Amino acid sequence: MTPLAAYLMVAALVFAIGLAGALTRRNAILVLIGIELMLNAANLNLVAFWRYGPHPEALTGMIFAIFSIAVAAAEAAVGLGLVISIYRHARTTDLDQMNRMKG
Amino acid sequence: MSPVFYFLAALTVAGGLAAVLLRNLVHCALAVTVSFAGLALLFLSLDAQFAGFAQILIYIGAVAILVVFAILLTRGAELPGGAIFSRTWIAGLVIAAGVFALLGWAVIESARALPTYAAAPTVSVHDIGLALVGRYVLPLEIVALLLTSATIGAVIVAMHEKEPSR
Amino acid sequence: MARTLDQIFILFKDWIVSFLPSSLQPVAGVILGVIGILAVFPTLFALTTVFERKGLARMQNRLGPNRVGPFGFLQPIADGIKALTKEDVVPFSADNFVHFLAPLVLVVAVFMGFAILPVGRNMQLVDMDAGLLFFFAMGASTEISIFMAGWSSRNKYSLLGAMRAVAQMISYEIPLLLSSIAVVMITGSLSLPKIVAAQAGYTGIWPHWYVFTPWGFGAFLMFAVAAMAETNRTPFDLPEGESELVAGYFTEYSGFKFALFFLGEYLGMFSISGIAVTLFLGGWAAPFSFLTWVPSWIWFFAKVMTAIFVFIWVRGTLPRVRQDQLMNFAWKFVLPYTLLVLFVTALWRFMGEGWERWVVCSAILIVAYVIMGRLQMSRRKFAPRSYRYAE
Numbered sequence: 064m065t066p067l068a069a070y071l072m073v074a075a076l077v078f079a080i081g082l083a084g085a086l087t088r089r090n091a092i093l094v095l096i097g098i099e100l101m102l103n104a105a106n107l108n109l110v111a112f113w114r115y116g117p118h119p120e121a122l123t124g125m126i127f128a129i130f131s132i133a134v135a136a137a138e139a140a141v142g143l144g145l146v147i148s149i150y151r152h153a154r155t156t157d158l159d160q161m162n163r164m165k166g
Numbered sequence: 167m168s169p170v171f172y173f174l175a176a177l178t179v180a181g182g183l184a185a186v187l188l189r190n191l192v193h194c195a196l197a198v199t200v201s202f203a204g205l206a207l208l209f210l211s212l213d214a215q216f217a218g219f220a221q222i223l224i225y226i227g228a229v230a231i232l233v234v235f236a237i238l239l240t241r242g243a244e245l246p247g248g249a250i251f252s253r254t255w256i257a258g259l260v261i262a263a264g265v266f267a268l269l270g271w272a273v274i275e276s277a278r279a280l281p282t283y284a285a286a287p288t289v290s291v292h293d294i295g296l297a298l299v300g301r302y303v304l305p306l307e308i309v310a311l312l313l314t315s316a317t318i319g320a321v322i323v324a325m326h327e328k329e330p331s332r
Numbered sequence: 333m334a335r336t337l338d339q340i341f342i343l344f345k346d347w348i349v350s351f352l353p354s355s356l357q358p359v360a361g362v363i364l365g366v367i368g369i370l371a372v373f374p375t376l377f378a379l380t381t382v383f384e385r386k387g388l389a390r391m392q393n394r395l396g397p398n399r400v401g402p403f404g405f406l407q408p409i410a411d412g413i414k415a416l417t418k419e420d421v422v423p424f425s426a427d428n429f430v431h432f433l434a435p436l437v438l439v440v441a442v443f444m445g446f447a448i449l450p451v452g453r454n455m456q457l458v459d460m461d462a463g464l465l466f467f468f469a470m471g472a473s474t475e476i477s478i479f480m481a482g483w484s485s486r487n488k489y490s491l492l493g494a495m496r497a498v499a500q501m502i503s504y505e506i507p508l509l510l511s512s513i514a515v516v517m518i519t520g521s522l523s524l525p526k527i528v529a530a531q532a533g534y535t536g537i538w539p540h541w542y543v544f545t546p547w548g549f550g551a552f553l554m555f556a557v558a559a560m561a562e563t564n565r566t567p568f569d570l571p572e573g574e575s576e577l578v579a580g581y582f583t584e585y586s587g588f589k590f591a592l593f594f595l596g597e598y599l600g601m602f603s604i605s606g607i608a609v610t611l612f613l614g615g616w617a618a619p620f621s622f623l624t625w626v627p628s629w630i631w632f633f634a635k636v637m638t639a640i641f642v643f644i645w646v647r648g649t650l651p652r653v654r655q656d657q658l659m660n661f662a663w664k665f666v667l668p669y670t671l672l673v674l675f676v677t678a679l680w681r682f683m684g685e686g687w688e689r690w691v692v693c694s695a696i697l698i699v700a701y702v703i704m705g706r707l708q709m710s711r712r713k714f715a716p717r718s719y720r721y722a723e
Contacts, residue, residue, distance in 0.1 A: 066171075068277040070212070073175045075273060077182050077201070079266030084186035086258025087251045092191060092236055096198050099229060100182050103205050106221075114212040115280070119287030122297045128209075128217050129294075130302075132224050133309050137316035139229045143236040144320035150240040158252065192483055196430065199476055219465040227472025227505070231498055234479055238495070291461045291522050 070111035078104035091146045091156045095139065102135045171211060178204030189250055191237045199230040213286045216294050338627040341368070342454055365457040369446045376633075377598045378408035384644050391648035418587035423486060426584065430484035435585065435592035437477035442596050445470040445603040450524050452616045452629030464522040467607060468509055471562070474600065475501050478571075478581050481593070485584035493580030496655065497564060497571030503662040504561035504568075510670040511551040511558065514677040515542055515611045528615030537621045541614040546693040547677040550701075552612040554670045556642075559604045561662070563597065566647040570655055605639035606632070665708055672700050
């Protein structure tokens with residue numbers, strides 16, 4: 064396997080694990096953790112393509128990864144804020160019990 | 167591939183798996199921290215020093231801490247009594263496996279077309295800084311705006327509302 | 333002669349390495365450097381504990397430790413033997429694995445930070461392009477270990493202490509980073525040797541350190557405050573406030589693990605003082621042009637020990653702040669002021685040489701300091717305590 068393909072396989076595996084976590088866990092925080100894993104896998108892809116791509120000096124992939132890290136931090140802050148406010152309202156973070164539109 | 171790569175890949179994947187499978191939420195958060203650290207080291211093995219350190223600073227230093235704070239504020243540290251997987255877990259697992267199969271198939275099919283070797287790029291932090299305030303200055307400003315609004319938004323969302331009198 | 337003395341450790345390392353086959357030489361050099369760090373800083377830690385206890389005692393009209401060895405200077409050895417021979421108690425309901433891992437993660441992360449510290453001319457383990465970022469990344473990793481320690485102990489005091497520590501460290505990390513960015517803005521580099529090199533040179537006998545510029549002085553003050561909070565030292569030692577929380581997040585640790593936490597705390601102080609010295613106080617450069625013959629590493633350690641003395645002095649002087657005062661101070665004074673320092677730094681950079689920039693930059697910083705301080709004091713955000721029930 065070429066190095067790039069190996070990195071891409073790792074990224075695909077981490078992405079799948081994150082997706083499985085986000086889709087199967089009951090707890091809202093675990094869903095957020097799964098999403099973070101998926102974002103990280105995408106970052107790994109970007110950096111790997113930057114490293115083995117034809118024009119690493121253009122820095123496109125790396126800068127994209129840095130921006131994506133920044134955006135993921137914002138996403139985590141807002142997502143966890145939402146989880147806390149939902150918890151305050153419904154006294155649970157179990158997603159299976161949050162099935163009513165009525166507060 | 168070097169043994170270092172296999173070790174880091176195993177660390178990352180094991181951390182991710184533990185994060186998804188463990189019962190105790192704080193253990194999940196710590197496991198995902200291991201996974202973040204593994205990814206940061208993978209970035210370093212890809213000669214992306216700046217991105218790797220930024221990953222450690224932001225994911226281990228900020229996101230993991232935010233996650234454990236949220237867990238403790240929502241009483242998640244207590245062990246859940248019932249099932250930890252949702253009722254529709256089979257569907258979720260099938261979708262995730264399907265996505266992995268598709269991605270893996272795409273990578274293996276295109277492996278021949280992928281470049282096999284590239285000389286390590288010699289980019290310094292100086293170049294990254296110049297690129298950030300030169301070519302990518304508009305995205306940088308937009309990210310700054312996004313981060314500010316996200317901070318304010320998170321504070322407003324999580325702020326204590328005045329309890330209505332009952 | 334002065335040259336040889338300056339580079340004596342480098343020459344010694346090269347001499348040892350020269351016995352090995354050339355393929356092993358780079359690895360051996362790094363290992364020797366690591367051994368040096370592992371030997372020097374824990375020794376310094378042992379000495380500092382005595383100095384701190386004796387210095388504090390002097391400030392409080394006591395004698396301090398004076399029984400073990402001459403003037404009590406062998407006290408740390410006695411303490412070390414005691415810590416090693418004590419029983420390692422782990423609480424019954426504690427999370428064993430995480431409880432065991434927490435002190436190790438802390439000490440490893442703190443030791444990693446020393447890798448980029450230039451302790452003398454050419455004396456640096458790795459010269460990283462992104463050295464400063466590496467240092468802050470390692471500093472951020474210690475937070476998770478503090479949380480691990482507090483949570484795994486299953487003790488309300490430990491957990492409260494850990495939550496306080498983490499909240500405090502996150503709040504003060506932002507001003508810490510921003511005030512060092514001021515230096516990066518002027519130097520144009522994240523590499524610490526380059527930052528030291530940018531401060532080289534003398535006007536008359538006076539050095540060109542960044543602390544002697546208006547923006548540098550403001551940034552240095554904010555850095556010092558944030559560093560004190562980051563290392564959980566008095567007046568910001570709420571995470572381990574003895575009167576409230578027993579010992580904070582390491583209440584449930586005993587024996588060697590407790591000693592590891594203690595070590596981690598002091599090593600954190602050393603590394604952050606080292607960074608402060610490198611960023612603002614010229615690193616290993618001599619303070620006067622006629623003293624350049626003294627070896628560079630002596631200057632570095634002298635400056636670090638001076639910074640440590642200030643830490644001890646402040647601990648002996650100021651009372652502990654309240655949690656709300658701590659947070660208000662971080663977010664309503666230190667952070668805005670650091671942002672202003674960043675703005676002034678940009679102004680300094682673009683005003684060109686001349687005396688005008690000294691006047692303008694100093695005026696902005698002093699006026700803002702006075703106005704912000706007065707406003708916050710009058711709104712009682714972090715005003716002196718009013719002892720309502722004691723008066």
